[in-house]
Amino acid sequence: KSYVHPNSLLVTISQSGETADTLAALRLSKELGYKGSLTICNVGSSSMVRESDLAFLTRAGAEIGVASTKAFTTQLTGLLMLTLGIGKYRGMPEQQQEAVVHALQALPAKLEEAVSLADEIEELAQDFANKEHSLFLGRGNQYPIAMEGALKLKEISYIHAEAYAAGELKHGPLALIDEEMPVIVVAPNNDLLEKLKSNVEEVRARGGLMYVFADKNARFKGDKSLNVLNVCHCDEVIAPIVYTVPLQLLSYYVALIKGTDVDQPRNLAKSVTVE
Structure with missing residues (x-):
């Protein structure tokens, strides 16, 4: 038997939005009593986006290679932004919020340095x-x-x-x-x-x-x-x-x-x- 805490959110992560086992978990969550579902996904027309209550589109552009690269880094960024949003809602100190925001703002320049x-x-x-x-x-x-x-x-x-x-x-x-x-x-x-x-x-x-x-x-x-x-x-x-x-x-x-x-x-x- 599965036990779901009341008021729980299921978060799925997928580049394509069609990954079979993740999609199966999303569908099962609707039977198990989850409050809602959020997908962090790169394809706006995908099954996972259509079937989730909320969607955070990573907008990394078409991922041509089978071995995803930019999809992975944008997923990490999305998760950090999600953490910040939840933290703000649950009383994260303002100074800590500002520190995360400043780090995110610095991210493009830091990634350019990494590419160099x-x-x-x-x-x-x-x-x-x-x-x-x-x-x-x-x-x-x-x-x-x-x-x-x-x-x-x-x-x-x-x-x-x-x-x-x-x-x-x-x-x-x-x-x-x-x-x-x-x-x-x-x-x-x-x-x-x-x-x-x-x-x-x-x-x-x-x-x-x-x-x-x-x-x-x-x-x-x-x-x-x-x-x-x-x-x-x-x-x-x-x-x-x-x-x-x-x-x-x-x-x-x-x-x-x-x-x-x-x-x-x-x-x-x-x-x-x-x-």
Whole structure:
């Protein structure tokens, strides 16, 4: 049996608005007593938009590639705006509201700075062309971003990639580390940075080759085993959105070097319309 708290809102997220299992959950929610439904979606004419009570259109434009990129960053932005709206309604301090608004206003410029790293990332991508496996690490709200980086690399370059919460390294992934396993680390300058640096040292001590996407104020020092890509400093609340872009660019350039189709990866479909 399912239990739904009174006055609950179901939020669905989809690029196409036709994803079968998400659409099934939306339809089931109407039977389970949800107060209402909201979809964060990129296609205004989709089933999910038509069947939801509320719709937040991300308006990212047509997502041509099977492996969504801009849809993902606009979804994160939509979720942040939703959080702000709910927070304001529920008494979020005005100073905190203003901080989030200012961070959102700064986001376009920060994303431009992230895109400007393309040449450096293209050079790094050369190191990945002949690798068969890779590991992505992130802490806190950057762990899902590490997952996005790993997903994109496996989707369009066909390199096996996995993401782990950095604090869980000793629960198994550390056994995989050697000079043939590149490790990509997402390292914004937040309160988890020092713990993340400790994780980095654990990997280095075992001969791992590391690529750290770090806040330029995080003071990582590069050497032969530690490649540091300095990302612009940004507010912690938008850091997941900003750090997504360099990881997606890495996958893109690795795929170009390997000659795979970045828009139409093998075996994948644009919309998952079966459960």
